[in-house]
Amino acid sequence: MGLLISFTGGLMQNAALLWQVALLSPPGQKGLALGGVGLVKVVPIVGFSMLSGMAADALDRRKLMIITNAVAACVALALAFVTWRGVTSVWPLYALAFVGASVGTFDPPARQSLIPMLVPRDHLPSAISLNAIMMQAASVTGPAVAGILIASTSLAWVYFLNALSFVAVIIAILMMRGVDGRARHEHAGEKADISLRSALEGLRFVFRSPLIRSTMLLDFFATFFSSATALLPIFAQDILKIGPEGYGWLYAAPAAGALTMSAAMVLLTSRIERRGPVLLWAVALYGAATVGFGLSRSFWLTWACLALTGVADAVSMVIRNIVRQLETPDHLRGRMMGVNMLFFQGGPQLGEIEAGAVANWFGAPFSVITGGIGSLLATAWVAASTPELRAYRARPVTPVRAMADGAVAEPEA
Numbered sequence: 001m002g003l004l005i006s007f008t009g010g011l012m013q014n015a016a017l018l019w020q021v022a023l024l025s026p027p028g029q030k031g032l033a034l035g036g037v038g039l040v041k042v043v044p045i046v047g048f049s050m051l052s053g054m055a056a057d058a059l060d061r062r063k064l065m066i067i068t069n070a071v072a073a074c075v076a077l078a079l080a081f082v083t084w085r086g087v088t089s090v091w092p093l094y095a096l097a098f099v100g101a102s103v104g105t106f107d108p109p110a111r112q113s114l115i116p117m118l119v120p121r122d123h124l125p126s127a128i129s130l131n132a133i134m135m136q137a138a139s140v141t142g143p144a145v146a147g148i149l150i151a152s153t154s155l156a157w158v159y160f161l162n163a164l165s166f167v168a169v170i171i172a173i174l175m176m177r178g179v180d181g182r183a184r185h186e187h188a189g190e191k192a193d194i195s196l197r198s199a200l201e202g203l204r205f206v207f208r209s210p211l212i213r214s215t216m217l218l219d220f221f222a223t224f225f226s227s228a229t230a231l232l233p234i235f236a237q238d239i240l241k242i243g244p245e246g247y248g249w250l251y252a253a254p255a256a257g258a259l260t261m262s263a264a265m266v267l268l269t270s271r272i273e274r275r276g277p278v279l280l281w282a283v284a285l286y287g288a289a290t291v292g293f294g295l296s297r298s299f300w301l302t303w304a305c306l307a308l309t310g311v312a313d314a315v316s317m318v319i320r321n322i323v324r325q326l327e328t329p330d331h332l333r334g335r336m337m338g339v340n341m342l343f344f345q346g347g348p349q350l351g352e353i354e355a356g357a358v359a360n361w362f363g364a365p366f367s368v369i370t371g372g373i374g375s376l377l378a379t380a381w382v383a384a385s386t387p388e389l390r391a392y393r394a395r396p397v398t399p400v401r402a403m404a405d406g407a408v409a410e411p412e413a
Helices: 002-024 027-058 061-084 091-104 107-117 121-152 155-175 196-207 210-225 229-239 243-271 275-295 299-327 330-344 346-362 364-385
Strands: none
Touching: 002 027, 002 061, 002 091, 002 121, 002 155, 002 229, 002 243, 027 061, 027 091, 027 107, 027 196, 027 229, 027 330, 027 346, 061 091, 061 107, 061 155, 091 107, 107 121, 107 299, 107 330, 121 155, 121 243, 121 299, 196 210, 196 330, 210 275, 210 299, 210 330, 210 346, 210 364, 229 243, 229 346, 229 364, 243 299, 275 299, 275 364, 299 330, 330 346, 346 364
């Protein structure tokens, strides 16, 4: 519940930042300016992802989350302040987006590594689906609320409310009782640290595992080629001409589809046996829906195509996370998540740069259409080169028993 409030604020801020950058940019340079937002966000991801993964394995994950959320709240307050003072250049926004992204790299590995420590292993697929519902609900609510606030109040209020939203997740973490925030190790005497050896250990594990490596590649290529969200202000302002309220609803469309599908996945996940093929078809649908979005000139058809990308992404995200969580030992989970962040967050941020550059030269529709086609081709390549993924099936999980002290007994492999 704390994350629901915090993620809603974060998505409000993301939508507001893109809208503000588009407003402050010359008409002929909006594409490059919006791509610049992706650039300043991807640099910290590349620079700090491995460090954040090692920190999640070596430090107390709960305390790490408290620190990152507190600092992120300060960044949101700074955005509110410069906006209230009447910023006229995109550079202060770029600088604060860079700082926020730097802090944000340390949160996902700690947060996602903590999830398997909160539920029994046989309930993990359902827990991941419920977590996806929370994220998608925030993704629907955040941009829609941002559009309403931008139209009725000001951008500064969006940033200020996001700063307040971080308090909810900090309170939620403080309320946890009986949860050890440190990584569990398979062998006595093992201890993760922050070192080159530790980083190489995490990299070796990821790239020697065909299942984990291929799911990360799928994630990267799909979001790199089909990262159309950054161009939504251009579609809303110049192509569909629907204003900030319509922009908010378009921005929320992928999450609306994902929210609906995530709810269904709570019931369907345990029944999906051929997880590998379902994952591949879901990513292919994501690329095809992106092509439809680029071709559309109707608000409702555009909304429907964006919602379909959310449906496909929800199926893909749940299955990808199940594979990674079940196939990774806990003492390596933070580093695996750190490497995954390069693909999961680096893909869309680099994709925003690519989409913005292509849109600036050839137009936003051409950028989106070619991106969807690129996603389809990349999916076909991953499917052809990774037979382990094509053959991946759900395996029966030995039921686990919660111990008296609240810890979870791990089943034998």
